[in-house]
Amino acid sequence: MRTLHVAPLLRFTLDDEPRPDHAVLVSGDRVEAVAPVDELTGAYPEVRVRRWAGTLGPALLHDGPLPPAPSPRERVHALFRLGAAAVLADHVTDPALRAAAARNEVAVLAAARPPALVVGGRADLAVFAADGSCVATVVAGRLVHRRA
Incomplete structure (x- = not known):
């Protein structure tokens, strides 16, 4: 659509x-x-x-640690409230956080663009x-x- x-x-x-x-x-x-x-x-x-x-x-590239929140899913959704749709791979090294980012289609980038x-x-x-x-x-x- x-x-x-x-x-x-x-x-x-x-x-x-x-x-x-x-x-x-x-x-x-x-x-x-x-x-x-x-x-x-x-x-x-x-x-x-x-x-x-x-x-x-x-949408923005979030260049830093994800905002604190009780769960990886909530940390990813905190990005959305900031207007971000991408993060640097260095800031999503935790497997649960990386999985939450993938489920929500957040772009995980090796380098800033x-x-x-x-x-x-x-x-x-x-x-x-x-x-x-x-x-x-x-x-x-x-x-x-x-x-x-």
Whole structure:
């Protein structure tokens, strides 16, 4: 199923200038298109649309130990509340934590790489409010966190 993620502003990279009236079309676990909202809604009139308040862009790489929590699953979900969809392998050496990351499709990377929205790339997205807090996180095309 395709989903169109729409926010008032969109960034292709974390330090890219925000673009107004753009959206990300996700199909399965991949970014199918990034374009102006009107263009995508015109081309895909029946697509499910999720509208977010804030700035939409790539999900973050968490470069440090995972937040403390009672269980590995909760530690992974704490990442989602931060807008992260990837971690460095050095920080998930515990087998239970690595398994929880795998079950939740968190990307475990050998080396840091700058997050970016890329057509054909994995659909790891995050929406951030003006104060920097995470509004929503999408990992491999799946909504895993939404602030109430």
